[in-house]
Amino acid sequence: MSALSDTAGIAPGPQKRMKSRVWAKFRRNPSALLGAVLVAFFVCVALLAPVLPVPGPLETDWLAVRKPPSAAHPFGTDEIGRDVLSRMIWGAQASLMAGVVSVFIALLLGIPLGVAAGYRRGWTDAAISRVTEALLAAPFLILAIALAAFLGPSLTNAMIAIGLSAMPAFIRLARGQTLSVMTEDYVESARAIGLTDLAIIRRYILPNIFPPLLVQATLTVATAIIAEASLSFLGLGQQPPAPSWGSMLNIAKNFLEQAPWMAMWPGIAIFLVVLGFNLLGDGLRDALDPRET
DSSP states (O other): OOOOGGGSOOHHHHHHHHHHHHHHHHHTHHHHHHHHHHHHHHHHHTTTTTSSSOOOOOOOOOTSSTTOOOOTTTTOOOTTSSSSHHHHHHHHHHHHHHHHHHHHHHHHHHHHHHHHHHHHHHHHHHHHHHHHHHHHSSSSHHHHHHHHHHHHSSSHHHHHHHHHHHHHHHHHHHHHHHHHHHHHHHHHHHHHTTTTTTHHIIIIIHHHHHHHHHHHHHHHHHHHHHHHHHHHHHTSSSSTSSSHHHHHHHGGGGGTTTTTTTHHHHHHHHHHHHHHHHHHHHHHHHHHHHTTT
C-alpha cells in the first residue's frame, strides 16, 4: 500500500482534510519541529550571507592570525587571519547547495528509471535493476569519491558525483512504490477505460509515490551534506580559497592544538544541519504515514 491513496481521484475537500491531518501530525512532533527550525535557520543564514554584517570570507588580517573568539571575531580567525564566522556563513551556501542540488540530480534521474522499471517490468525492469544493484554494491561515499576524482576537483563535479551515487537508492524506492501502486484497482480501471501509459503515470503513479520519495530526499540531503564535506576535506569538492565546511576542517586539522576553534565551528555546523534534516525527514515520514494517528 502506498503512503498516499489515490490523490488524483480525491475531491478537493478530502484532499484539504488530508493535508490538514498531515500538518496536525507534523506539528505534534517536537523533534520534527526542531528539525524544521534547524533547517530553516541554516537556509536563512545561507540566503542572507551577502547582507549580513560580517567581513568578506576572503578578507585577511595579518595582525589577527589564529586569534581566539573575541568581540571583533566572535568565532575567531583562521591561519591567515580570515574571520571564521564569515567563512562559516558563506560555507553554508556551499554545503546546502551541494545537498539540495545533489538530491535534485538523484531525483531527476532516479524517478524516471524507477518508474519505468516498475511500470514496464520485463526486460526493462531486469536491465535497470541489475545496473542499480551493481551500483548499490559499492558504498555510497566510496562511489562518490571515485566519481569526483574522475570528474575533477570542483564543487560542481562534487554535486554531480554525489547525485549519481545517491541515484540508485531513488531508483529502487521508485520501482518498489510503483509496483505497489500498480496493484491498486484504480490503476486497472484507468487502463480499462483506455488511458495512456503516460496519463496513468502522471495522474496515478507519481502522486502516490511522492510521499516516500519526499522523505527519502529529505534524509538524503543530510547524507549529501556529509559527502560534500568529506569530498572538500579530501580536496575534491569546493576549492580554496572559497569557503566550505569540509575544506575548513581540512585546514583546521593542522592547528588543532593552537587554534581548536577552527575545527570546532565547522564540526558543530555540520552536526546541526545534518541533525536538522534527519529530524525533519523522520517527522515527514511519520506525518505522511496513513497508519499513524
